[in-house]
Amino acid sequence: MFRRVKGTRDILPEEILFWRKTEETCTRIFSSYGYEEIRTPLMEEFSLFCRSLGKTTEVVKKQMFEIKRGSGHLVLRPEATASIVRAYLENRLDRKRGLAKFYYVGAMFRAERQQKGRLRQFHHLGVEAIGSNSPNLDIEIISLLNRLVKELNIEGYQIYINSLGCIKDKQVLAKILRYKITPYLDNLCADCKRRFKQNVFRILDCKKPECMRIVNKLELGTDHLCDSCKKHLESVLAGLDTLGIGYKFEPALVRGLDYYTRTIFEIKHPRLGSQDALGAGGRYDNLVAEFGGPELGAIGFALGEERLLLAQSRQPQPQEPRLVTYLITLGEEADKAGVKLLDKLREQGIASDMDYTEGRSLKGKMRRADELGVRLTVIIGEDELKKGTVTLKDMVSGKQEEVKIDEVTRRLKCYEPIRAES
Ligand SMILES: [Zn+2]
Ligand SMILES: [Zn+2]
Structure with a gap:
């Protein structure tokens, strides 16, 4: 028997609701917030992510599913932001409108380490707003995130916010971090010793207890930020206060990808443990220009769909309309009819249906009709066939009646499917 690829899941019909x-x-x-759906390919050029996420990021170094064909070097997308900025520029949307607001839903791929129980194909629900530096857009994006999670009946979550500042500020922040971490250098884990030189921000993300202890001692603030x-x-932050959105300012918050600037945020939920966030996002004000477009501010976020499902405190009970009728035939001629x-x-x-x-008996077939929760069962046996009729059985009242076969459609049209019991 074949088995599914490690790190992937089958989503079965009872779950799909x-x-x-x-x-x-x-x-x-x-x-309702003015975002429009965009669908980009699952495959992109390797260089797209290398350029945007950063060569030294974990994702690019270790987690890309690469496809080499001929001279081409493709990857399965590990996230959607880079693809959407690519699509935005390639389709010249920067010329067609001012602020472009997109949303997307779809599968992403990362070769995550197996022992963490993480998925290698997972799903993101996200938005990207490209074309504005206004803090009002940050406020909209974070309030949108907050509203989504609330509407999904998720409780007990916490939003964390930080600002990395502009590119210059990020360089200052890197200097501050190196300066503050230097006294503890010997106590960092092996990965972080490497990160210290290559990408010092990533040390703040390390989940090793010894590194987390050091990070807690750094007393970071907003000194790296320029006036603007x-x-x-x-x-x-003032805008979020006005809207009554709760958040925690967290100066040690960083994101694993290089393109982030200024506002970054993360939303966590206790059900996921300390290592995983429900979702995250932030500004990427240099990415559009970096891809050869104009200087345009942009911001977005992605929520992990699997994680949203895990965190929903009262699992919604979606109801699928069931079948109205189920046909049961007895004998070959009745089958044809x-x-x-x-x-x-x-x-x-x-x-x-x-x-x-x-070879299933009448009793077995009736039982199946019951399981399906149909409104009416239509029985066609040899007797009925001779008379040109069918027997209609009302599955709610249990009453039966004989109806002319030509009349069935007209009679059934007024019935709604029964809703599945929740
Ligand atoms: Zn700045
Ligand atoms: Zn570490």
């Missing part, structure tokens, strides 16, 4: 409900809620809210970035941050009637019912938009199981 929760996925759909989550996606429907999110996309409804995205639309400081003002931006103040406006964002049944297939014909089924087609007619479906043509009329009446949700119907028929039992194709070979």
Whole structure:
């Protein structure tokens, strides 16, 4: 027997309702905030992510699913921001409108370490707003994130915010970090010793207890921010206060990808443990220009769909409309008449199905109709066939009646499917 690829999951029909409900809620809210859906390919050039996420980031170094064909070097996308900025520029959307607001839903791929129990194909629900440096956009994005999580009935979450500042400020921050970490250098884990030279920000993200203890002692603040970035941050925080959105300012918060600037944020939930966030995002004010476009501010976030499902405190009970009718036929001739009637019912938009199981008794077929929760069962036996009728059994009242076969469609049209019990 074949098995699924490690780190992937099958989402079965009984589970898919929760996925759909989550996606429907999110996309409804995205639309109501003026975001439009965009779908980019699952495959992109390797260089796209190398350039945007950063050569020394964990994702690019260790987690990309690479596809080499001929001279091409492709990857399965590990995230969507870089793809969306690429699409934005390639389709010249910068010329067509001022601020462009996109949302997306889809699979991402990262070769995560297996022992962490993380998925290698996972799903993101996210937004990107490209074309503005206004702090009001940061406020909108964070309040949108907050609203989504609330609407999904997730409680007990916490939003963390920090500002990395502009590119210059990030360089200052790197200097401050190196200066403050130097006395503890010998006590860092092996990875962090390497990060100290290559990408000092990543030390703040290390989950090793010895490194976390050091990070806690650093007493970071906002000294690295220039006046303009400081003002931006103040406006964002004041705006969130006005809207009554709770957050915690966390100077040790960094993001694992290089393109982030200024406002960054993360939303955590206790159900996921300390290592994982429900979602995260931030500004990437230099990425559009870096990709060859104009200087445009941009900000976005992504939520992990699997994690959203895990964190939902009262799992929603989505209800799938069931079938209206189920056809049960007895004998070969009745089968033929049944297939014909089924087609007619479906043509009329009446949700119907028929039992194709070979050798199942009438009792077995009735039991199946019960399990499916249908409104009416249509029985065609030899007797009925001779008379040109069918027996309709009302599965709620249990009453039966004989109806002319030509009359069935008209009779069934007024029935709604029964909703599944929650
Ligand atoms: Zn700055
Ligand atoms: Zn470390």
